[in-house]
Amino acid sequence: MHLTSLSALFATTLFAFASVSDAVLPGTWPPLDQAPPMKPEWAKLVNKKKLPKAPVQTAQAANCSQAVQFCIWSCNACTRSESDVTACPNDKEWGISYDDGPSPYTPALLDFLNQTNTKVTFAVVGSRVVERPEVLQRIRDEGHEIVVHTWSHPALTTISTEQIIAEIKWTELAIQTAIGLTPKYLRPPRGDYDDRVRSIATQLGYKILMWDRDTFDWKSAEDSSYQPSWIWGNFSQWVTDSHGHISLEHDLYPVGAQNAPYAISIVREAGYTIKPVSVCTGTAAYRENVQLAASGPLPADVTLPDPPAPSPTDSTSGSGPESTSSTNDTSANAQSTSDSYASSVSPQFSRLGPFIILTISIAFSVYNIRNIIIG
Ligand SMILES: *[C@@H]1O[C@H](CO)[C@@H](O)[C@H](O)[C@H]1NC(C)=O
Ligand SMILES: *[C@@H]1O[C@H](CO)[C@@H](O)[C@H](O)[C@H]1NC(C)=O
Ligand SMILES: *[C@@H]1O[C@H](CO)[C@@H](O)[C@H](O)[C@H]1NC(C)=O
Numbered sequence: 001m002h003l004t005s006l007s008a009l010f011a012t013t014l015f016a017f018a019s020v021s022d023a024v025l026p027g028t029w030p031p032l033d034q035a036p037p038m039k040p041e042w043a044k045l046v047n048k049k050k051l052p053k054a055p056v057q058t059a060q061a062a063n064c065s066q067a068v069q070f071c072i073w074s075c076n077a078c079t080r081s082e083s084d085v086t087a088c089p090n091d092k093e094w095g096i097s098y099d100d101g102p103s104p105y106t107p108a109l110l111d112f113l114n115q116t117n118t119k120v121t122f123a124v125v126g127s128r129v130v131e132r133p134e135v136l137q138r139i140r141d142e143g144h145e146i147v148v149h150t151w152s153h154p155a156l157t158t159i160s161t162e163q164i165i166a167e168i169k170w171t172e173l174a175i176q177t178a179i180g181l182t183p184k185y186l187r188p189p190r191g192d193y194d195d196r197v198r199s200i201a202t203q204l205g206y207k208i209l210m211w212d213r214d215t216f217d218w219k220s221a222e223d224s225s226y227q228p229s230w231i232w233g234n235f236s237q238w239v240t241d242s243h244g245h246i247s248l249e250h251d252l253y254p255v256g257a258q259n260a261p262y263a264i265s266i267v268r269e270a271g272y273t274i275k276p277v278s279v280c281t282g283t284a285a286y287r288e289n290v291q292l293a294a295s296g297p298l299p300a301d302v303t304l305p306d307p308p309a310p311s312p313t314d315s316t317s318g319s320g321p322e323s324t325s326s327t328n329d330t331s332a333n334a335q336s337t338s339d340s341y342a343s344s345v346s347p348q349f350s351r352l353g354p355f356i357i358l359t360i361s362i363a364f365s366v367y368n369i370r371n372i373i374i375g
């Protein structure tokens with residue numbers, strides 16, 4: 001083996017250790033991406049007698065026979081204005097939101113937001129916070145809003161009241177431990193919620209954060225025919241009505257995270273002010289006294305990136321300004337689904353060439369050891 005190969009091997013091994021043994025959140029945490037256990041002291045936070053008797057749904061298909069009675073969003077997009085936020089109320093104001101991180105793709109997105117003085121909202125999964133608390137700290141430090149998006153990303157209408165409480169409270173505890181703040185908004189995974197979920201959330205001190213514009217960018221992870229251009233194509237149409245909106249994207253997947261800057265360009269260039277959702281709704285982001293701010297002006301030396309022009313030969317062009325290998329990133333991530341987070345450490349290994357097997361085996365042993373240590 002040549003010396004250069006050896007040093008490449010050494011660098012690769014170091015990279016594997018560095019990327020999985022980044023800051024780990026102090027404390028003892030339930031297994032990641034699984035239904036977490038209930039703590040007895042959390043049960044008394046919710047008065048079960050007050051809960052609407054909406055049936056616990058089966059995972060396969062929602063029973064929508066009582067959709068109106070229990071305001072089941074998955075059946076008819078039902079929302080209730082007392083508890084739910086779906087759009088920024090004022091014209092020309094936009095709440096950009098990213099779900100399911102922090103991921104390996106979040107830091108590059110944060111760089112762009114920082115350079116362009118743009119303030120957004122991140123709906124974070126507790127299991128990802130345990131993996132990347134330093135990214136959550138950066139999100140807070142750079143003035144973005146943080147919202148609870150559960151521990152293991154279940155469809156909330158399909159699980160018991162105890163399980164819902166545990167999903168919310170473990171995520172809340174992980175966020176508090178990482179950044180010392182307690183969010184006041186909950187985003188239900190897949191927008192699956194009803195009056196029982198609303199009442200549990202309300203009793204735990206949360207409002208529900210929904211959206212009124214959906215990119216469906218998560219489909220890029222499981223559907224190779226997904227076109228990144230749909231993200232900016234959709235935004236270009238949405239900005240034309242000048243109304244206030246809240247949009248949904250995902251920073252867990254490379255296509256969503258890497259194309260997010262184009263959406264920011266379109267919204268800003270249409271004359272919208274991008275605001276964290278608590279800022280555009282004039283509500284509190286956290287139980288603690290923290291005031292977030294709207295996006296500021298674009299720095300004089302910064303230009304917003306234009307979406308790539310359509311190319312007749314390559315319909316999947318346009319992987320985002322930070323990306324050099326979208327096609328390969330996309331295929332690496334195609335093994336995971338929108339509901340499977342266990343493999344979220346693997347996409348960053350996809351560019352490591354001939355040492356990928358070695359890298360992955362080292363990564364998995366570190367990952368397993370770490371899981372044993374943190375319980
Ligand atoms: C749906 O719910 C209604 C009311 O609870 C019940 O009568 C009906 O049997 C359910 N349907 C299915 C397919 O489970
Ligand atoms: C960008 O990040 C730096 C370093 O964290 C910070 O000092 C600065 O305030 C940030 N700027 C914006 C506009 O968020
Ligand atoms: C908007 O996104 C959908 C998929 O979510 C896609 O079918 C449609 O073509 C997109 N519209 C534009 C103008 O890109």
Ligand SMILES: *[C@@H]1O[C@H](CO)[C@@H](O)[C@H](O)[C@H]1NC(C)=O
Nearest residue numbers: 323324325326327328329351
């Ligand atoms: C993608 O991977 C293929 C081999 O699988 C390689 O030939 C190609 O150069 C890669 N493309 C980029 C942009 O990295």
Ligand SMILES: [Zn+2]
Nearest residue numbers: 099100189190
């Ligand atoms: Zn989600």
